Amino acid sequence: MxxxxxxxxxxxxxxxxxxxxxxxxxxxxxxxxxxxxxxxxxxxxxxxxxxxxxxxxxVQLQERVPTVARVIRAADRGPGRQPADLAAEERLRPSVVADWAAPDGTIHTGTVTATRQQAHPGATFPLWTDRSGRPVTPPMPPxxxxxxxxxxxxxxxxxxxxxxxxxxRLVVQRLVRRRYARLDRAWAQVGPDWGRTGTGS
Structure with a gap:
């Protein structure tokens, strides 16, 4: 600069x-x-x-509806051992079988995740569903x-x-190369006679 x-x-x-x-x-x-x-x-x-x-x-707020789910029981775990990261996530947010009311008033039952404090039977927790009552992720906060x-x-x-x-930097680098090239050409012209008596006379 x-x-x-x-x-x-x-x-x-x-x-x-x-x-x-x-x-x-x-x-x-x-x-x-x-x-x-x-x-x-x-x-x-x-x-x-x-x-x-x-x-x-x-759009998400229009398409997704908040409701309240009630835990029925803990969800059955699949066969076999789970990877460590999935097992840790299951401990933090265990899967439970719960029921909830869809926007049209019908009762749906399914497997959803809840917090550890809300995973016991009879506990309630907030849940977001689409217009047909299927669980969805919460809308993004503004x-x-x-x-x-x-x-x-x-x-x-x-x-x-x-x-x-x-x-x-690219332009300056090219300008510097051009300066060095001109300096080399100028030195090639006067270099052999540099310092000799009568040079340039």
């Missing part, structure tokens, strides 16, 4: 090379993009993601959707910033 600060100083500098001026302009453009375009891209991505997720939340949108916005901004900085 030091090239941008020296942009105006190089305008009338007799030692200024064309690549110096190009590098300064590239740094200035990158700085403007990092200050304006990158935050705008992150903001636009976050707003778009939030709108999409909030629509999904509203705050969770907003948090996901915020993460998406920050991610897009970060990626955009990395893209801008990578582009700047």
């Amino acid at each position: 030091r090239a941008a600060t020296g942009l105006w100083r190089w305008r009338h500098n007799p030692l200024r090379r064309t690549t110096d001026l190009v590098e300064a302009w590239v740094a200035l453009v990158a700085a403007v993009l990092l200050c304006l375009a990158v935050p705008a891209a992150g903001w636009a991505a976050g707003v778009s993601a939030d709108a999409a997720l909030q629509r999904s939340v509203r 705050d969770t959707a907003r948090a996901h949108a915020l993460v998406a916005g920050f991610t897009v901004a970060l990626l955009a910033g990395l893209l801008v900085e990578s582009g700047r």
